[in-house]
Amino acid sequence: PEAHVRLADPWGPHRSADGPAPGSADDHLPLLVAAAREVAERSGLRPHPAPWLPALPTRVGPDELARVDGIDGIARVDGEAVRSDDRTLPVALGDLPALQRRTVVRWDPRDGHLAVQGRPRSGRTTALRTVGLAALDRGWAVHAIGSGLADLAAHPGTGTVVDRSDPRRVVRLLRLLAGHDDGQSRPAGLDRTTGRTLLLVDDVEAVRGVLAGVAGGAGADALADVLADSPTAVAVSVSGPTVGGLASLVGVRAVLASRDRHDDVSLGVPAALAGQGGPPGRAVWLGPGDPLVCQVALPPTVARGRARRPAPPLRGAFRLHPLPDDVGTADLDVAGHAPGGVDPGPAVVVTDSGLAVASADGDDTDVVPGPGPTCGPVGRGAADVAVCRAVADVAVGWDVAIGRGGDDGRTLWMDVAQGALVVGPPGSGRTSTLALLARHAAATGSLRAVVSRDDVLASAAMPAPGRTARTTGRARNGNGNGTGDGRASSNSHGNRDGSGTTDWRASGSSNGNQSGNENGTGAIVVRRYAPADVARLLDTLEAGQGAATFPSRATAPRVVVVDDLDALTQLCVLEADRLAALCRDGLVLLASATTGAAASALRGPLADLRGARSGIVLAPRERGSAEVFGHGLEWLTEPGRPRPGRGVLVQGARLAPLQVARP
Numbered sequence: 001p002e003a004h005v006r007l008a009d010p011w012g013p014h015r016s017a018d019g020p021a022p023g024s025a026d027d028h029l030p031l032l033v034a035a036a037r038e039v040a041e042r043s044g045l046r047p048h049p050a051p052w053l054p055a056l057p058t059r060v061g062p063d064e065l066a067r068v069d070g071i072d073g074i075a076r077v078d079g080e081a082v083r084s085d086d087r088t089l090p091v092a093l094g095d096l097p098a099l100q101r102r103t104v105v106r107w108d109p110r111d112g113h114l115a116v117q118g119r120p121r122s123g124r125t126t127a128l129r130t131v132g133l134a135a136l137d138r139g140w141a142v143h144a145i146g147s148g149l150a151d152l153a154a155h156p157g158t159g160t161v162v163d164r165s166d167p168r169r170v171v172r173l174l175r176l177l178a179g180h181d182d183g184q185s186r187p188a189g190l191d192r193t194t195g196r197t198l199l200l201v202d203d204v205e206a207v208r209g210v211l212a213g214v215a216g217g218a219g220a221d222a223l224a225d226v227l228a229d230s231p232t233a234v235a236v237s238v239s240g241p242t243v244g245g246l247a248s249l250v251g252v253r254a255v256l257a258s259r260d261r262h263d264d265v266s267l268g269v270p271a272a273l274a275g276q277g278g279p280p281g282r283a284v285w286l287g288p289g290d291p292l293v294c295q296v297a298l299p300p301t302v303a304r305g306r307a308r309r310p311a312p313p314l315r316g317a318f319r320l321h322p323l324p325d326d327v328g329t330a331d332l333d334v335a336g337h338a339p340g341g342v343d344p345g346p347a348v349v350v351t352d353s354g355l356a357v358a359s360a361d362g363d364d365t366d367v368v369p370g371p372g373p374t375c376g377p378v379g380r381g382a383a384d385v386a387v388c389r390a391v392a393d394v395a396v397g398w399d400v401a402i403g404r405g406g407d408d409g410r411t412l413w414m415d416v417a418q419g420a421l422v423v424g425p426p427g428s429g430r431t432s433t434l435a436l437l438a439r440h441a442a443a444t445g446s447l448r449a450v451v452s453r454d455d456v457l458a459s460a461a462m463p464a465p466g467r468t469a470r471t472t473g474r475a476r477n478g479n480g481n482g483t484g485d486g487r488a489s490s491n492s493h494g495n496r497d498g499s500g501t502t503d504w505r506a507s508g509s510s511n512g513n514q515s516g517n518e519n520g521t522g523a524i525v526v527r528r529y530a531p532a533d534v535a536r537l538l539d540t541l542e543a544g545q546g547a548a549t550f551p552s553r554a555t556a557p558r559v560v561v562v563d564d565l566d567a568l569t570q571l572c573v574l575e576a577d578r579l580a581a582l583c584r585d586g587l588v589l590l591a592s593a594t595t596g597a598a599a600s601a602l603r604g605p606l607a608d609l610r611g612a613r614s615g616i617v618l619a620p621r622e623r624g625s626a627e628v629f630g631h632g633l634e635w636l637t638e639p640g641r642p643r644p645g646r647g648v649l650v651q652g653a654r655l656a657p658l659q660v661a662r663p
Helices: 029-042 062-066 124-137 147-154 167-177 204-211 215-229 261-266 382-393 430-443 455-461 531-546 551-555 565-571 573-584 595-600 604-612 625-629
Strands: 074-077 080-083 089-096 101-107 113-117 141-145 158-162 197-201 233-238 250-256 282-286 292-296 348-351 374-377 399-405 410-415 420-423 447-451 524-526 559-562 588-593 614-618 646-651 654-660
Touching (some): 089 282, 101 292, 113 124, 124 147, 124 197, 124 250, 124 292, 141 147, 141 167, 158 167, 167 197, 167 204, 167 215, 204 215, 215 233, 250 292, 399 430, 399 646, 420 430, 430 559, 430 588, 430 614, 447 455, 447 531, 455 524, 524 531, 559 573, 573 588, 573 604, 588 604, 595 625, 614 625
Parallel strands (some): 113 233, 141 158, 141 197, 197 233, 559 588
Antiparallel strands (some): 250 282, 282 292, 348 374, 646 654
16 A cells, blocks of 8 residues: 655644744734733732742741741730730741641640650751740740750849750759759759649650660660659650650650651651651641641740740759869858858877977977876977867767769768768779868868878878978987977987877887977877877777876867778777777768778678768769768769769768869
8 A cells, every 4th residue: 555654743732723932022912911910900900819828938947936926925905916825936937738827836835745856957956946935935934954945044034954965964953843952952042833844855765875874774664754754845856756765755746857758757747647747847736736837936046035934933943054074172162151260279299198398499398207107298398288178068060061063063072070971982082082171171180190101192181382391309208319409310119200190010019119290280190000009099098088297288289181991990900809899989980981891791890880871982883882871872972984083972861973182
C-alpha cells in the first residue's frame, strides 16, 4: 500500500486561526483586563476574598501574635489592655483551614506537660525560650536546664539556670521541685503551693544520661519524679519519639515537622499532616483538640511586663549557685561572724619535777616546782595569771569558717565545740582541712597539741607573723643548761627558740629531755606516732587538766589536733584509750582519718568522734562515706574524678556541699 507523509507544524505558541498568538504585540487581552480593573476601582468595587488563606509565614514574632484576635485573654480595664488569664502560655501561630482563619496556639499546663520534638536545628531550643519568656512575662518562676537557655538568667523572675555539665546542681534542682531536701537546708523563696513554676529542660535524653551517674543511677529518675508528683509545669525538648523514656508523663506535644513523611509519622504526626515541614519552627500541635499546623513564635528580645499590674513577689524563683573550684581564706566572708577574737594565751612549757623556768625579763621564776610534770604560764608573774583567768572567762569562738558551699555558695561555718572529724581517701585534702581547723584553734588560744607527721599541719602551731615570743630556755638545774638571755646553750638537750612548741621527734626519749620550740600558742607538736611520745603528751595534758595552780588551763577549752587518727589508734592502742577518756572529760579533739577506717571504727576516739556527728566527708563517692556519720550522701556527690577539698559538711542532721578553703 502507498503511504503519504507530510511535515508537522513547528513547535511554538498556539495561534488560533482568527487571532494573534498570546503574548504577541497583537494580543489585546492584557489591555482589556487593565481597563476592567480601572473601571472597578473607579466604581468602588473590591475583589472578592480568596477562598483560602495564604501559607503560614516562615517567621512569626510576638507582635504578630498580638495582632491575632483574642490573644492572652486581653481585657480592657480603665481604657488599657490588661491580661485577665495567666494560666495559658502563647506558643505559636496556628492555621485553621476549615474555618479560614488563624489562631494563637496556647499551652495550658493543666492539659499536661509539654514536649517539643524535632531534629537538631529544627527550632527546639527556640521554642523552649519562647515558652519560658511567655511565662516570665506572666509572673511565673522559671528554672532552666541547658546551655541554650542561659540568656533567661538575665530576667529577674528566673530562678536556677544550670547546664547538664553540673549534674549535682541539676539533680538538686529536680529534687527540690519534687519536694525532697536530702538533709540540706531549703533555699529561701521555695514554695511548692503556688503552682506558677515552670521548668525547661533542653535535650532531655542527654540530661537523663548525665543524671544516670548520680546516686548509683537513681538520678535518672529525678526528672520523672518532677513530672509525676510535682505541681511544677515542665516543658522539655527531645529528638526521639519516646521523649527520653518519659512519653507516658507528657500530655501535649509540638512536633517540629520535616519534609520526610516517615520521620514525622514516627514522631506521632497524623499521616494527613506529615511531610508539611520545612522552615525551622514549623510544627504540628498535638494537644487535647484536633491536630493543627502552626509556626512557633520567636522569643521576644525583652520579656514584656504587665500593664498597670504590679508584678507579685516571685515565690519559688530560688537560685542554686555552683560550687567554686578553688577557695582561699581571703575568699571567706567572716564579717559579722568572726570568732571570739581572744588573744592567744600565754606560752606553756612542759617541765619535769624540780625544774623551774624563768621569765624573759630576768624576773624570778613563775613556776613553782612540784612533783610530776606540770603545765603553766610563763611571763610576768601575777599579771600573766590574771590574763589566764581573763582568757578562761571569755567565750571562745567554736564556729570555724571552713569554706564555701551550700545552695547559695556562701561561707560555711563548722561548730567544733564537740570535736570534729575529717575523713576522705588519700589525696582528698584531709590534712589541709585539719590545718585550717588547727590555725583557728591557735588563733583563739585554745590549741594545746598537734600530732602530725605533716609539716604544714605542724606549722599551724607556730606563732602568727609579728607575734613576740614570751618564753625562755633558762633553767635553775643542770638539765636544761639554759642561758640568761633566753637562748639555749649548745650542749642543751632541748632547743627552745621562742616558738613555744615542744617537738619530741628528735629525741624520742622518755627521760624528760625534750627537743622543741616554744611560742605564744603554748601548743605541743608530736611528730612521731610512738607510744612513748604520745604517752608523754597525754601525761602533760592530764597534769594541765588537774593543775589547780593555773585555773585558766583547767577551765579554758583545750583542743588537740591529730592527723591520721586511725594510724595512731593502731600504733598506740593504750594511748588511744587514754585520749578517748580525756575527750570525755572535756578535751576537744579535731582529727582526720581515712574513710574506710572511720566507717569501721567501733570503739576508741575515732568512734566517739563519729558519734558527735560533726565533720567533713571529702570525696563522698568513696565507699563507706555514708556510714561515717550515718547520712546518705549520694545526692550531694559529683560524678567523675574527685576534686581535692570537695566534700560534704555534716552538722548533726544537716548537710551541705562544700569546697574547703586552702589553709
